[in-house]
Amino acid sequence: xxxxxxxxxxxxxxxxxxxxxxxxxxxxxxxxxxxxxxxxxxxxxxxxxxxxxxxxxxxxxxxxxxxxxxxxxxxxxxxxxxxxxxxxxxxxxxxxxxxxxxxxxxxxxxxxxxxxxxxxxxxxxxxxxxxxxxxxxxxxxxxxxxxxxxxxxxxxxxxxxxxxxxx
Numbered sequence: 001x002x003x004x005x006x007x008x009x010x011x012x013x014x015x016x017x018x019x020x021x022x023x024x025x026x027x028x029x030x031x032x033x034x035x036x037x038x039x040x041x042x043x044x045x046x047x048x049x050x051x052x053x054x055x056x057x058x059x060x061x062x063x064x065x066x067x068x069x070x071x072x073x074x075x076x077x078x079x080x081x082x083x084x085x086x087x088x089x090x091x092x093x094x095x096x097x098x099x100x101x102x103x104x105x106x107x108x109x110x111x112x113x114x115x116x117x118x119x120x121x122x123x124x125x126x127x128x129x130x131x132x133x134x135x136x137x138x139x140x141x142x143x144x145x146x147x148x149x150x151x152x153x154x155x156x157x158x159x160x161x162x163x164x165x166x167x
Contacts, residue, residue: 012055015045019059020066027067033121033128036135039063041143043081043103046089047096048151053089057082072118080110084140096148100140107140108133 022039023030030037039059045052060081064074080103087102112128115121121128 008049008051011049011051012053012058015042015052015055016057016059016062018042019056020063023060023063024066030063031067031069033115033119033123034131034135036138038139038143040081040103040107040136040139041147043084043088043140044099044144044148046085047092047099047148050089053082053085056085070118073114076110076114076118080106083110096152097145099148100137100144103140103144104133104136107136 019039019042022042023037026036026038029035030039042052042059043056045056057078061074061078064077069077084103084106087106088099091098091102108129111132112125115128115132116123116125123131
């Protein structure tokens with residue numbers, strides 16, 4: 001049992017670390033009213049392992065702190081990633097192509113309000129929903145599904161102990 005919890009911790013930590021690195025390496029695109037946060041492609045990982053849920057949340061939290069985000073963004077932006085990750089995990093037994101929908105929806109709804117009321121961005125919320133949503137479709141939708149197509153054939157070997165049967 002200890003081996004499983006160690007594996008869970010290591011998987012979560014690695015996922016969180018990769019999220020932080022991708023966010024900060026691509027920082028000019030990761031923040032702002034028009035953003036494509038490449039790290040959001042990792043939000044499909046809860047489909048494969050429950051360890052991705054806390055990993056993504058902590059990774060987003062650290063990326064927002066290190067990226068200089070304001071407190072409402074640190075809190076609510078990270079919660080949007082957590083909600084998306086939990087939603088993806090809950091859909092794991094469904095069609096794998098549904099995996100990006102929860103992170104897209106969570107960010108599309110939450111982030112525009114953070115931009116408006118946290119950062120004072122003077123754009124209509126529906127417009128920011130469109131821009132944030134488009135960025136999420138690119139990162140979580142397109143790039144996430146590409147990542148899934150790479151990982152899916154080897155899912156049982158890569159996520160041995162934490163993989164949940166999905167046939």
